[in-house]
Amino acid sequence: MEYSELLHNRRSIRSFTDMPVTNEILLELIKESTLAPNSSHSQIWKFSVVNSREMIRRVSDESKKNICRRIDDNPADYAKMYEAALRNPDYNVFYNAPALVIISGPADYRNLLVDCALCAGYLMYAAVARGLGTCWINLGADVRDTELRAALGLTDELRIVAPIIIGYPASIPPARHREEPVILKVIG
Numbered sequence: 001m002e003y004s005e006l007l008h009n010r011r012s013i014r015s016f017t018d019m020p021v022t023n024e025i026l027l028e029l030i031k032e033s034t035l036a037p038n039s040s041h042s043q044i045w046k047f048s049v050v051n052s053r054e055m056i057r058r059v060s061d062e063s064k065k066n067i068c069r070r071i072d073d074n075p076a077d078y079a080k081m082y083e084a085a086l087r088n089p090d091y092n093v094f095y096n097a098p099a100l101v102i103i104s105g106p107a108d109y110r111n112l113l114v115d116c117a118l119c120a121g122y123l124m125y126a127a128v129a130r131g132l133g134t135c136w137i138n139l140g141a142d143v144r145d146t147e148l149r150a151a152l153g154l155t156d157e158l159r160i161v162a163p164i165i166i167g168y169p170a171s172i173p174p175a176r177h178r179e180e181p182v183i184l185k186v187i188g
């Protein structure tokens with residue numbers, strides 16, 4: 001695939017075919033994602049691979065529950081705008097995707113968000129290159145339950161940055177409109 005095609009083909013995919021994604025492919029994507037630049041070459045990213053719709057549903061329910069509690073405690077929480085969906089028991093924040101890769105890292109690491117976000121970007125393009133679709137799902141990042149965290153390999157010091165769903169797209173939506181970039185100055 002041409003580089004430009006790769007860029008334009010990456011859309012957030014929220015509807016998937018029934019075709020499973022093998023663990024082998026998921027591990028390949030993860031391997032390629034670690035080619036991302038990262039601060040001090042610290043490679044602090046960690047990965048939880050969830051290749052089970054039942055487990056993905058559990059993570060969705062847990063995150064929805066915690067985000068709803070957050071909204072109750074603080075109605076100014078950004079997730080308030082998604083409240084109706086989050087309170088719907090049938091709503092799966094992961095859109096019934098067949099697979100989920102959760103990128104996490106040490107909560108106190110100074111460049112945690114930047115490094116994991118770059119890694120997530122690489123993961124998404126590695127997926128597109130194989131005809132797969134992805135979507136970053138922030139609404140699935142609030143996992144606190146001790147047992148569930150342990151099942152995902154998430155020790156206490158790890159913070160989830162990027163839950164990325166992966167599957168074969170049922171359809172690829174057209175590109176969302178992008179504003180013209182704001183160029184503050186071109187000097188020289």
Ligand SMILES: Cc1cc2nc3c(=O)[nH]c(=O)nc-3n(C[C@H](O)[C@H](O)[C@H](O)COP(=O)(O)O)c2cc1C
Nearest residue numbers: 010011012013014093135136137138139140175176
């Ligand atoms: C940090 C981040 C969090 C996101 N969280 C969600 C989410 O919780 N649910 C969702 O459906 N899409 C989520 N998205 C996808 C964005 O809505 C999407 O990237 C944006 O609308 C642009 O569309 P495109 O990815 O197709 O270009 C998230 C994207 C990013 C980068």
